Amino acid sequence: MSRRRLLQLGALTGTVAATSGALGSLSRAAAASTGSGTDGPSFLDGASKVTAERAQLQSFEGPHQLAVLSEPTRATTVVAFDVIAGSRAELRDLLRTITSRMRYLYAGGTPQFDGPAAPTDDNGILGPVLPARNASFILGMGASLFDDRFGLKPAQPARLYTMQSFPNDNLDPAQTQGDLSVQIGAEDADTVLHALRDITKHTRGAMQPRWRVDGFKSPPRPSGTPRNLLGFKDGIANPDTSDAAQMRQLVWVQPGSPEPAWTTGGTYQVVRIIRMLVEFWDRVSLYEQENMIGRRRATGAPLDANSEFAAPDYATDPAGNIIPLTAHIRLANPRTPATADSRILRRGYNFDLGVDVNGNLNQGLIFTCYQQDIQRQFVTVQTRLIGEPLVDYISPVGGGYFFCPPGLEGRSDYFGSGLV
Amino acid sequence: MTPRRGAALGVVALALAVSGYLVVGRGGTDGGPAPVVVSASACARGWSAPRSGLTVFTVKNTSRATIYEVDLVGANQALVYGDIEMLAPGTEDQMDALLPPGDYSFQCESFSGATLTSRVEHVSGPPVSGAHPYVPVTSDQIQLATLAYRGSLTTWMGRLAVATDALKAAVDAGDLARARQLWLPAHLDYSRLGAAYDTFGNFNDEINGRPLGLVGGVDNPNFQGFLRLEYGLWHAQPDRELVPVANALDSAVHGLIKQFPQMLMPANDLSLRTHEILENTLQFELTGETDEGSHTNLATAWANVQGTQLALAAIAPLLQQGEPGLLASLRQGLDKMAAAFKGFQHANGSWTPLQSLSRSQREHLDGELGGLLEQLSVVPDLLELPIQPATADQS
Structure with missing residues (x-):
């Protein structure tokens, strides 16, 4: 107990960064990823095989946390933490530790060896050597982090606030908000859990998990955009992440008032844990389902077209004769010039969490989206959706609003370095 | 918080009208029977009957008007064996139908409520169990x-x-x-x-x-x-x-x-x-x-x-x-x-x-x-x- 505590404090204080646990493993991982590590050759052979199929996993080195733009991974977890660190300095250490663990987990390599008299640093779930670029990370900060505990109020991102309940929400405080959010993505669930356990192990005493929901992305069935657990292809229409201008316009925080300077390059994350009432949904006619969504279930095509990627033509159907005015896709994205700047970058994951008290299956969607301005974008979209017919089949139960700080500039940088 | 389903246009007419939409059918995908083709002048003109059993028709609306209901009805024109509701202009959808041997025709209902009926075709083949056609209700009922x-x-x-x-x-x-x-x-x-x-x-x-x-x-x-x-x-x-x-x-x-x-x-x-x-x-x-x-x-x-x-x-x-x-x-x-x-x-x-x-x-x-x-x-x-x-x- 006391020994473990000591090791953690070593990692957290960061005063002896080069030799303390977290950063020590970081430097070794970095060495491995550049091919100069002791186990370089065999490890890299293995890694190069997976690199091709996992190439979509992006790092956070540079102006942005680029994982935000990545296509969803097959497995994910979204975890909110409350910070229990007692001072601003301890918060800084926490952010450094999180950063260094994420760097290590992303880079892969050989876990740190703490000597024969300590439990191993790594949990072993992925075997003795970690594959490189196997997991991606997105870190966010909730509005509560900017309360009086750490004196951060003046630096609070201008558009960050606590998620309020929308009509039809059923928010459970135990699954809502949090000081920090961590999303881990990987192609395999064990990789996600390995990373989660690594992060919680190295941050115990400084932050505590508040809620967590695991998700998965389905494979294309049979092709195209993956389906959600309502059986519909989900996330067909999204801004083009390869269009840098569009990303500047919709996703990344730009320099200038009212945003504090340190937030430039960051983005706002909305997480909504949306329970789907799948039993009820499955008892509704296909025709009715398709009218609620606005797409064919089999193909994903909008009701006025034959292809999933065809743009619905609302202009020629102003009365909603073909795609009802209340259809989800029509309310969410009316595709007009006036609504263009309320678009969001949405990333959905399915979740499946056992059974409800009445024996119904607890399934749904981890809705996440990224934007430059929560009010202008997500809240505007969600407000348009108030009262949509689909609300009888879904129940948002948790989530929160978070600010994802910019990416890392240089080896010694850490998330929130511009803040604390 | 809106009503889940909208107001209905209360007609399930069995009358045969004659005006402009069609479904043409040649249905069939994945080894199903003949595909159904669509044109803008008649309801399922030229459709050909499949063998008895389960058929997946592809129904395609090539007209410029929406068709609100396409039904595949039995000989008495009362029992519905397959239906598609709302087929937008230029789109297609699939209709599953489990058909015992017998006579069938398509009915197509247009926006105005007018109903067109196709030629009657005969489905032959072995007997089929499990077919579950329904009788449409009328708005008056x-x-x-x-x-x-x-x-x-x-x-x-x-x-x-x-x-x-x-x-x-x-x-x-x-x-x-x-x-x-x-x-x-x-x-x-x-x-x-x-x-x-x-x-x-x-x-x-x-x-x-x-x-x-x-x-x-x-x-x-x-x-x-x-x-x-x-x-x-x-x-x-x-x-x-x-x-x-x-x-x-x-x-x-x-x-x-x-x-x-x-x-x-x-x-x-x-x-x-x-x-x-x-x-x-x-x-x-x-x-x-x-x-x-x-x-x-x-x-x-x-x-x-x-x-x-x-x-x-x-x-x-x-x-x-x-x-x-x-x-x-x-x-x-x-x-x-x-x-x-x-x-x-x-x-x-x-x-x-x-x-x-x-x-x-x-x-x-x-x-x-x-x-x-x-x-x-x-x-x-x-x-x-x-x-x-x-x-x-x-x-």
Whole structure:
């Protein structure tokens, strides 16, 4: 107990960064990823095989946390933490530790060896050597982090606030908000859990998990955009992440008032844990389902077209004769010039969490989206959706609003370095 | 919070009209029989009959107008073996049909309600079991059933008014012990009306709204009605706080009753209600989610079953015509469900709290209700009138 505590404090204080646990493993991982590590050759052979199929996993080195733009991974977890660190300095250490663990987990390599008299640093779930670029990370900060505990109020991102309940929400405080959010993505669930356990192990005493929901992305069935657990292809229409201008316009925080300077390059994350009432949904006619969504279930095509990627033509159907005015896709994205700047970058994951008290299956969607301005974008979209017919089949139960700080500039940088 | 399904255009005409749309069919994908082709001048012109058995037709609308209903009907032109609702211009959809040997034709209904009929083709091949065609209902039949249902609701509304007046009087008099006794009968009278999924619009929020989605939850002033009063009565709130709540509730009940004759009931609502009232029950009562302190979810569930029985009684003549077996099964299932819930009422009138049931008891209630819902879910499809999207979901 006391020994473990000591090791953690070593990692957290960061005063002896080069030799303390977290950063020590970081430097070794970095060495491995550049091919100069002791186990370089065999490890890299293995890694190069997976690199091709996992190439979509992006790092956070540079102006942005680029994982935000990545296509969803097959497995994910979204975890909110409350910070229990007692001072601003301890918060800084926490952010450094999180950063260094994420760097290590992303880079892969050989876990740190703490000597024969300590439990191993790594949990072993992925075997003795970690594959490189196997997991991606997105870190966010909730509005509560900017309360009086750490004196951060003046630096609070201008558009960050606590998620309020929308009509039809059923928010459970135990699954809502949090000081920090961590999303881990990987192609395999064990990789996600390995990373989660690594992060919680190295941050115990400084932050505590508040809620967590695991998700998965389905494979294309049979092709195209993956389906959600309502059986519909989900996330067909999204801004083009390869269009840098569009990303500047919709996703990344730009320099200038009212945003504090340190937030430039960051983005706002909305997480909504949306329970789907799948039993009820499955008892509704296909025709009715398709009218609620606005797409064919089999193909994903909008009701006025034959292809999933065809743009619905609302202009020629102003009365909603073909795609009802209340259809989800029509309310969410009316595709007009006036609504263009309320678009969001949405990333959905399915979740499946056992059974409800009445024996119904607890399934749904981890809705996440990224934007430059929560009010202008997500809240505007969600407000348009108030009262949509689909609300009888879904129940948002948790989530929160978070600010994802910019990416890392240089080896010694850490998330929130511009803040604390 | 809008009605789930929109208003129906009340015609399922069997008449043969002659004007412009078509479906042409050559259906068939993945080894199915001949594909169905579409043109803009006739309904399924030139379609060719598949062999008996399961066929997947591809139905394609090549015209510039929306076709609201495409049915594949049997020889008597009354039994429907396959249908597609709403086919937009230039789009295609698939129609599954399980066809025994016999004569079939397509019927296509246009926006204006005109119906075109294709040539009759003969399906041959071995006998087929399991085909389950249905008899479409007419708008007149639905209207009659709806009238009957509204009549039965009116009777119950009279009881609700009396019960709510008494409840309000007890709160006004500061007799909260009496109010706690009078609350349940009034609430059950309302629960029998089957106000699932916003049937009564804003009145339901005022009469039976939940704190769900309200900032501040039970403390939000927009939380009002029976459940708000329940919260106060079972959380020792003083009468001065509850008098305005009870009075507002009573006014809302009388407002509903006054307004009810003018409230439109979309044609498909009745069959939807037959299914959905108990979806609400499973989701909100059997989870205890709506319990604000009185622990009477099982009583509410019982009243919801009665509300469903009211709806079923109104549509019984329609089911009797094509699905007598289903009707008998639903009646039996609802009777059994009502008895199961009622079994948790004690001789003195009080109810066992949901929370005190054993796991086995809850599994039985949840599972039996779920099984019943699977059966009830057929009803809206069976009795559905074609929807004219232009009038759907007016909110």
